[in-house]
Amino acid sequence: MAFRVVHYINQFYANIGGEEKADYQPEIRDGVVGPGMALKGALGSEAEIVATVICGDSYFASNMEKASADIIEMIKKYKPDAFIAGPAFNAGRYGTACGAMCEAVSKKLGIPVVSGMYPENPGVEMYKKSAFIIQTKDNAVDMRKAVPAMAKLALKLLKGEKLGTPAEEGYIERGVRKNKFYDKLAAERCVEMFVSKLKGESFETEYKMPVFDRVPPQPAVKDMKNAVIALVTSGGICPKGNPDHIEASSASKYGEYDITGVMDLTSATHCTAHGGYDATYADQDADRVLPVDVLRDMEKEGVIGKLHNKFYATVGNGTAVANAKRFGAEIVDKLVADGVTAVILTST
Amino acid sequence: MVKEIERKLPVVHMCTIVPISLTVGANRIVPTIAIPHPLGDPTRTPEEEKALRRSLVERALKALQTEITEQTVFTK
Numbered sequence: 001m002a003f004r005v006v007h008y009i010n011q012f013y014a015n016i017g018g019e020e021k022a023d024y025q026p027e028i029r030d031g032v033v034g035p036g037m038a039l040k041g042a043l044g045s046e047a048e049i050v051a052t053v054i055c056g057d058s059y060f061a062s063n064m065e066k067a068s069a070d071i072i073e074m075i076k077k078y079k080p081d082a083f084i085a086g087p088a089f090n091a092g093r094y095g096t097a098c099g100a101m102c103e104a105v106s107k108k109l110g111i112p113v114v115s116g117m118y119p120e121n122p123g124v125e126m127y128k129k130s131a132f133i134i135q136t137k138d139n140a141v142d143m144r145k146a147v148p149a150m151a152k153l154a155l156k157l158l159k160g161e162k163l164g165t166p167a168e169e170g171y172i173e174r175g176v177r178k179n180k181f182y183d184k185l186a187a188e189r190c191v192e193m194f195v196s197k198l199k200g201e202s203f204e205t206e207y208k209m210p211v212f213d214r215v216p217p218q219p220a221v222k223d224m225k226n227a228v229i230a231l232v233t234s235g236g237i238c239p240k241g242n243p244d245h246i247e248a249s250s251a252s253k254y255g256e257y258d259i260t261g262v263m264d265l266t267s268a269t270h271c272t273a274h275g276g277y278d279a280t281y282a283d284q285d286a287d288r289v290l291p292v293d294v295l296r297d298m299e300k301e302g303v304i305g306k307l308h309n310k311f312y313a314t315v316g317n318g319t320a321v322a323n324a325k326r327f328g329a330e331i332v333d334k335l336v337a338d339g340v341t342a343v344i345l346t347s348t
Numbered sequence: 349m350v351k352e353i354e355r356k357l358p359v360v361h362m363c364t365i366v367p368i369s370l371t372v373g374a375n376r377i378v379p380t381i382a383i384p385h386p387l388g389d390p391t392r393t394p395e396e397e398k399a400l401r402r403s404l405v406e407r408a409l410k411a412l413q414t415e416i417t418e419q420t421v422f423t424k
Contacts, residue, residue, distance in 0.1 A: 122368045215351045217375035218358035220415045281385040288388030294405045328352025347363035
């Protein structure tokens with residue numbers, strides 16, 4: 001008898017809609033939907049996709065606990081032997097949902113879980129310990145390679161076969177350590193690595209140190225009444241018409257916009273360039289993302305010293321981490337030079 | 349972006365998906381309303397909406413005025 005698999009996808013891959021349908025509530029359908037077709041082909045006769053869960057990315061992100069609990073109940077009825085989510089490539093909310101569902105299913109149902117994501121997807125950092133996440137490229141062009149790799153790994157897990165290293169199997173390292181026997185003593189291997197390092201050759205450590213990329217918090221603002229507060233956003237707010245042509249996704253730049261004398265952002269003056277969320281509300285009133293109106297009131301009332309006369313905006317939608325880092329580093333230097341005290345950064 | 353800014357200036361991250369902000373490494377975090385309108389709620393009247401936005405910004409200013417030693421989510 002074939003293994004029973006439940007597949008998880010978002011509203012986009014279920015052909016229900018894009019961002020305007022991202023609040024779609026979870027449902028389960030018998031059989032395959034969307035990319036499940038390719039997954040079914042890759043699984044072959046050994047496993048069958050008995051049902052597909054569909055959930056809107058924004059709905060999941062805004063209701064993680066409820067969505068996850070509801071979906072678990074839906075899945076249970078199908079008595080699955082494994083759970084496969086995505087692939088989500090570099091879609092942040094989708095990847096987070098896939099990872100969260102994998103973790104929930106693994107904990108509650110105790111069955112193998114597999115997903116597929118681009119290494120920079122925030123879902124990887126959050127859930128790589130809980131799920132096997134096949135490493136994919138950053139967009140759906142990679143579906144052809146991602147799906148067979150996910151199917152292959154799922155079948156191995158279902159059959160209880162021994163797994164190779166993450167590199168051999170194609171999944172992202174989970175930080176699991178395993179004992180292994182070597183012919184050479186540790187001292188010998190260590191010296192060999194050291195010699196390679198001295199020669200400038202490549203070598204592979206047997207025990208990777210974790211990377212803690214953290215920045216210590218800055219001291220608190222002491223004198224808010226005289227502070228200059230600056231606004232920065234990854235929500236894509238810009239003057240109407242997006243004069244700098246900031247990309248709707250994978251932004252390569254940010255904009256610097258003067259708001260001297262601007263008391264309120266309106267649909268006539270500002271909009272969003274962001275392509276990763278439903279722009280309706282931000283286009284109606286950009287203060288919903290960048291609170292200029294409220295900060296102007298506070299400036300008048302003397303709650304803050306001043307709202308900085310420039311704001312900075314980019315689109316945080318599949319944006320490369322390296323780009324985001326560069327934007328942040330450049331923006332803060334400008335803010336420091338302009339005498340800004342502290343920053344409010346809003347994200348969508 | 350938030351981490352690069354924190355290297356030189358105090359910053360508060362106002363966002364809806366707090367787990368992502370925690371993973372990325374923001375230190376002062378204020379949870380907001382919803383992804384497409386973090387600082388607004390189109391179901392309310394414009395006056396109510398602005399009052400809601402004001403309360404969130406006040407919380408952000410409070411976060412900026414609070415000494416912290418680790419990542420802190422300001423839910424009040």
